[in-house]
Amino acid sequence: MLRILLLGKTGQVGHYLLRSLAPLGEVIAPDRAQLDFTRSGSIRATIRGARPDVIVNAAGWTLVDQIEHDPELAMRVNGVAPGIIAEEARQCSALLVHYSTTFVFDGAKRKPYVEDDAPNPINAYGRSKLAGEQAVAAAGGRYLILRAAWTYSNRRSNFPLALLKLACAKKELAVVDDQVGSPTWAREYAGATAELLKHPDRARECGGIYHLSSAGQITRYRWARRIIELAQEHQGERSGWATLRAIASSEYPHLAARPLYTLLDNSKILSVFGIRMASWEDQLGAFMREWAGRSDASLG
Ligand SMILES: NC(=O)c1ccc[n+]([C@@H]2O[C@H](COP(=O)([O-])OP(=O)(O)OC[C@H]3O[C@@H](n4cnc5c(N)ncnc54)[C@H](OP(=O)(O)O)[C@@H]3O)[C@@H](O)[C@H]2O)c1
Numbered sequence: 552m553l554r555i556l557l558l559g560k561t562g563q564v565g566h567y568l569l570r571s572l573a574p575l576g577e578v579i580a581p582d583r584a585q586l587d588f589t590r591s592g593s594i595r596a597t598i599r600g601a602r603p604d605v606i607v608n609a610a611g612w613t614l615v616d617q618i619e620h621d622p623e624l625a626m627r628v629n630g631v632a633p634g635i636i637a638e639e640a641r642q643c644s645a646l647l648v649h650y651s652t653t654f655v656f657d658g659a660k661r662k663p664y665v666e667d668d669a670p671n672p673i674n675a676y677g678r679s680k681l682a683g684e685q686a687v688a689a690a691g692g693r694y695l696i697l698r699a700a701w702t703y704s705n706r707r708s709n710f711p712l713a714l715l716k717l718a719c720a721k722k723e724l725a726v727v728d729d730q731v732g733s734p735t736w737a738r739e740y741a742g743a744t745a746e747l748l749k750h751p752d753r754a755r756e757c758g759g760i761y762h763l764s765s766a767g768q769i770t771r772y773r774w775a776r777r778i779i780e781l782a783q784e785h786q787g788e789r790s791g792w793a794t795l796r797a798i799a800s801s802e803y804p805h806l807a808a809r810p811l812y813t814l815l816d817n818s819k820i821l822s823v824f825g826i827r828m829a830s831w832e833d834q835l836g837a838f839m840r841e842w843a844g845r846s847d848a849s850l851g
Pocket residue numbers: 558559560561562563564565582583586587588589608609610611612613614628650651652653680698699700701702703707737
């Protein structure tokens with residue numbers, strides 16, 4: 552039985568981790584009131600009190616545009632706090648599983664990014680997450696950094712939920728068609744993490760950075776079209792859905808710059824741990840079935 556300290560249980564990935572980690576042992580999951588990343592004392596006290604074998608850190612500040620207004624706070628939450636967590640993990644010999652992001656890259660490549668590619672973040676979120684990776688590695692303990700991609704779920708704010716709401720309220724929606732990624736359901740990240748932790752000794756031995764995302768690729772505009780098609784299939788054809796129009800990122804007023812190409816090469820995690828993610832289409836299909844089945848899935 553592992554003692555697992557889960558941070559970020561109210562987030563997209565953390566919500567599913569609460570369930571996927573439960574069969575592996577005792578899961579201790581403080582909320583932000585108990586463990587605030589801006590207060591180093593609360594981080595250290597909670598970890599020392601929990602004495603975990605494994606810490607899974609799915610917490611962080613993920614609102615990419617808002618972060619442009621307060622990069623210092625993002626650096627404390629995403630950059631400094633993971634280093635404190637990693638130091639405490641080393642002190643109690645715990646393995647740290649920490650999520651990072653494909654946004655550490657600039658998106659200039661045209662082949663999937665491998666773990667050894669040089670990071671070059673182009674927004675404050677990416678810079679803060681890269682600082683977090685570096686702090687985790689510098690602490691000198693055992694760690695796995697999982698770099699994740701476009702993440703969505705039936706909770707909080709994310710692209711599919713925002714799109715479904717807007718597509719009901721508007722006649723036309725412009726969606727960027729030059730950003731390429733691999734949309735990944737938060738539930739799949741939680742499942743893959745639990746798979747990794749079924750073999751904690753191997754996870755300790757094979758520490759480092761791993762890329763993890765759904766298979767396949769899609770532009771944001773084509774992803775949006777598929778989301779609307781699936782919503783129509785589930786809810787029946789009806790009028791009132793917005794028409795989608797493809798635009799370039801340069802036409803969309805984002806506060807934070809977005810990397811255009813965010814594909815991750817997942818071959819390292821497959822060869823070391825045998826983890827293979829389903830395609831983005833299969834994940835989206837399953838997600839939309841869950842979305843349609845929710846009692847509050849009525850749109851608008
Ligand atoms: N979302 C994406 O598209 C995406 C893509 C790639 C990688 N990732 C990475 O994957 C991980 C999980 O992402 P996610 O989408 O599940 O995140 P999320 O839904 O935004 O959830 C973030 C979690 O962090 C907690 N948190 C925020 N600020 C905190 C603070 N100051 N102290 C303590 N806890 C705090 C939140 O608690 P509250 O409920 O109290 O706010 C929440 O539990 C993150 O490391 C993220 O950078 C995300």
